[in-house]
Amino acid sequence: MHASQLDPDGLQPPTAAPTPALRRLTVGVVGPGRVGSALLEQLRAARERLRREQHIDLHLRVVADSRRMWLDSDDDALNARLGGAQIWRPSSLDDVAACLHGAPGAVIVDCSASEAVAARYADWLAAGLHVVTPNKLAPSGPLPHWRALQNLARTQRVQLRYEATVGAGLPVVQTLRDLLDTGDELIALEGMLSGTLAWLCYAYDGQRPFSELVRQAHELGYTEPDPRADLDGLDVARKLVILARESGRGLSLDDVSVQSLVPDSLRHVDREHFMNHLHLLDAPMAALHAKATAEGAVLRHIGRLDADGRARVGLVALPAEHGFAQARGADNIVQFHTRRYADTPLRVQGPGAGPDVTAGGVFTDLLRVAAEARA
Amino acid sequence: MHASQLDPDGLQPPTAAPTPALRRLTVGVVGPGRVGSALLEQLRAARERLRREQHIDLHLRVVADSRRMWLDSDDDALNARLGGAQIWRPSSLDDVAACLHGAPGAVIVDCSASEAVAARYADWLAAGLHVVTPNKLAPSGPLPHWRALQNLARTQRVQLRYEATVGAGLPVVQTLRDLLDTGDELIALEGMLSGTLAWLCYAYDGQRPFSELVRQAHELGYTEPDPRADLDGLDVARKLVILARESGRGLSLDDVSVQSLVPDSLRHVDREHFMNHLHLLDAPMAALHAKATAEGAVLRHIGRLDADGRARVGLVALPAEHGFAQARGADNIVQFHTRRYADTPLRVQGPGAGPDVTAGGVFTDLLRVAAEARA
Known part of the structure; x- marks a missing residue:
């Protein structure tokens, strides 16, 4: 143990060990x-x-x-x-x-x-x-x-x-697992968990109709074949449930308060009918956007697990200096607020979809x- | 294999397996x-x-x-x-x-x-x-x-x-390891790898002297006992070397081009002398800050590993909409540009120091x- 186990050039270990088994x-x-x-x-x-x-x-x-x-x-x-x-x-x-x-x-x-x-x-x-x-x-x-x-x-x-x-x-589940396994506690988390909704919110400026952006995203293949599968927020709610369960919370999909961007009248129609009536999305989005802008805020689609256990998915008006407000394009972001990361969260960000x-x-x-x- | 292995309530596995060995x-x-x-x-x-x-x-x-x-x-x-x-x-x-x-x-x-x-x-x-x-x-x-x-x-x-x-x-080394192990290739990376320097750059507005911020950070225990250990950029260079080596690049500390914020005249003096001459840091920083501001940019301290293999550490003027420009406080950030994350990098962000x-x-x-x- 006392003599150095490396030769002077440090290039070769002194003993030949057996090759590890496959x-x-x-x-x-x-x-x-x-x-x-x-x-x-x-x-x-x-x-x-x-x-x-x-x-x-x-x-x-x-x-x-x-x-x-x-x-x-x-x-x-x-x-x-x-x-x-x-x-x-x-x-x-x-x-x-x-x-x-x-x-x-x-x-x-x-x-x-x-x-x-x-x-x-x-x-x-x-x-x-x-x-x-x-x-x-x-x-x-x-x-x-x-x-x-x-x-x-x-x-x-x-x-x-x-x-x-x-x-x-993105290293999301493993990161949460590692925090918990090493004794940290999840206090809250929030995320932009849909690249499609992130992009739609980022690109929407209140001028060009929201429905046009949805149609464009659909044509480029950025949405599900039926864009309602993105717009209804359920996919984000599922991700929130997965992370909540990972942290030991017994959450189910029914427990998540989900704000859908799909008007009630279009919820149960066929896809063609929906695509032909996309313009019905415009007025509600324009109103939300105008209200946010008047407050100096921007609209973002967020999933949140609060410290009190509430889980919510939907549009939120965020101050322009918020980290989520500044994200560009279709990035996913997850922020973990934990006992160790109490003042500033641990954040993972990047493209969150694609084969x-x-x-x-x-x-x-x-x-x-x-x-x-x-x- | 055909019958369900779960009872109707889905609460108990049907077979008792031995407790795993410790x-x-x-x-x-x-x-x-x-x-x-x-x-x-x-x-x-x-x-x-x-x-x-x-x-x-x-x-x-x-x-x-x-x-x-x-x-x-x-x-x-x-x-x-x-x-x-x-x-x-x-x-x-x-x-x-x-x-x-x-x-x-x-x-x-x-x-x-x-x-x-x-x-x-x-x-x-x-x-x-x-x-x-x-x-x-x-x-x-x-x-x-x-x-x-x-x-x-x-x-x-x-x-x-x-x-x-x-x-x-923060999950940095493991994230890079996982990308590489699954066949991705690191093209470039950049990071704000010093919380102290991130905070100094963030807090510096060109009005209050830079040396005052350094003194404040020192008094609050945010710097090393000798602040030169932060300001000389060597700690950031070491982190860059570690990540470069992880990606298979045979980089050494000598290969990193490091811009020190410590004036040459203060490099080899004792700590007390250094602390008494902190004001010598002010003019160079003020000049860099004025130049960046004139270009609509902000100063940030960055470590970069470029696609051509060059490794650099120092102050960079970034456009205000750059992700690093928008980071607040003392956060560390690492961005991996890889073959899979080519258009938009994978980013990990959060407090990168503390017991x-x-x-x-x-x-x-x-x-x-x-x-x-x-x-």
């Missing part, structure tokens, strides 16, 4: 849409590097969409049963799980936005599979079910990870699974 | 100054919760400052040798390592700012101890030595973690060690 990660991806496809590309590109630098042997064994599935099996018994590796078959979520079952570091990635897929997490966790997902449905769904899933993961000693459900690839960054968040979760899973 | 973490803390003391308090407060919720058995075995050390041994053989548990002894870094050696999940936390302690990392890693530190000296020190330390950690299968060296408890948040960053590293260490 950590196997056997991955199944369900739902290869835009995010799933980006993930598959990232996994493919990273595979050799991960093996070389991190001793992670990442093996993609199955990819399934709603119609068919692709298997790459190096399990001889499974090959024999299925009739050879790398085959296409009709899709079946049971088969996806079955061909991961028992594999080392077996993890299912749900890149769908499907309730039917999310409904399988319990089976998968119970079968000893890790689950990673950017799908908000389960973590913002019925609270008893979500708590049961988290308990199941704990008792089965598998991981259930969902970093990309909030802010896509590449979302897939990056999912991939980060996969690496955490690899790091933490016992061999 | 992961032991045996901790030694060197340098219980302000950060070390905050860490000890955080560890003490978290111990029971970590055992209950995360099955981490965190055991503090030794604390040492430069004069004496405190041992809490539950190792009977060691107790017999040392003459009983919980004893005070004259401090010895050899003894600190010796009484951690062989313990499960043994980790030394260096909360000193000491070269002598940093010089021991190689011995400790070679002896199979994990090392966690907020001390910048090793990761920003001579490049061959740092690379050798990282190699040593890899071959010895132990962890060397230093999240709190940049931005204290509690720094200790929180160290604690996060400890939890990563616990999570990733093989039992």
